[in-house]
Amino acid sequence: MKIMSPFTSLCAVCLLIGFSACQAEEPKSSKTETKMETLKPEVVLSDEEWKKRLTAEQFAVARSAGTERPFGLIYETFEKQGEGTYYCVCCGVELFTSNEKFHSGCGWPSFYDASKAKNVFEKVDNSHGMARIETVCKRCGAHLGHVFEGESVSKDTPTNRRFCINGVALKFVEKGGKAPELLVVESEAVQKKKEEVAKEGGVEAK
Numbered sequence: 194m195k196i197m198s199p200f201t202s203l204c205a206v207c208l209l210i211g212f213s214a215c216q217a218e219e220p221k222s223s224k225t226e227t228k229m230e231t232l233k234p235e236v237v238l239s240d241e242e243w244k245k246r247l248t249a250e251q252f253a254v255a256r257s258a259g260t261e262r263p264f265g266l267i268y269e270t271f272e273k274q275g276e277g278t279y280y281c282v283c284c285g286v287e288l289f290t291s292n293e294k295f296h297s298g299c300g301w302p303s304f305y306d307a308s309k310a311k312n313v314f315e316k317v318d319n320s321h322g323m324a325r326i327e328t329v330c331k332r333c334g335a336h337l338g339h340v341f342e343g344e345s346v347s348k349d350t351p352t353n354r355r356f357c358i359n360g361v362a363l364k365f366v367e368k369g370g371k372a373p374e375l376l377v378v379e380s381e382a383v384q385k386k387k388e389e390v391a392k393e394g395g396v397e398a399k
């Protein structure tokens with residue numbers, strides 16, 4: 194028992210350190226969340242409007258933070274894709290390129306970094322009892338997936354990070370192909386003005 198005692202103490206210390214470390218991370222988390230709150234997506238549409246533009250699967254993933262089935266057809270297609278650029282399926286902005294793509298074997302499209310366009314925003318996600326970093330489109334807030342660090346599958350990449358992305362949230366365009374058109378939404382003020390004009394019997398609001 195005398196031998197066990199120091200071990201028990203050591204474990205208790207480890208637990209304490211672990212606990213303190215978790216606590217210490219708290220302010221960092223809320224700071225990131227605050228950052229997300231200050232991120233004002235340029236493209237804002239109602240769920241009804243997104244539903245009109247997207248397929249049911251795209252809506253479930255990109256607008257409702259869903260997750261596509263791993264190792265599905267989307268993943269198989271992704272694995273076969275060559276050089277090109279990945280755009281946001283919702284707003285058309287550039288998110289990733291094939292330069293940062295790598296085979297992680299996780300069943301979802303994997304990149305070790307976002308594209309140089311820097312349109313991928315990272316935010317703390319504490320849902321489902323897990324502390325994860327969610328990735329969203331900076332321009333329209335579309336849910337893309339999560340990013341993980343320091344895993345064995347990404348250790349040989351330049352960043353040691355794995356952007357685990359739902360393929361359904363991406364639109365791939367082969368190198369040399371035409372980039373999708375950016376979705377432009379008028380500001381709330383402009384929309385309101387149009388509605389007012391329409392109410393007054395003027396031009397119909399669009």
Ligand SMILES: [Zn+2]
Pocket residue numbers: 281282283284285286330331332333334335
């Ligand atoms: Zn977007």
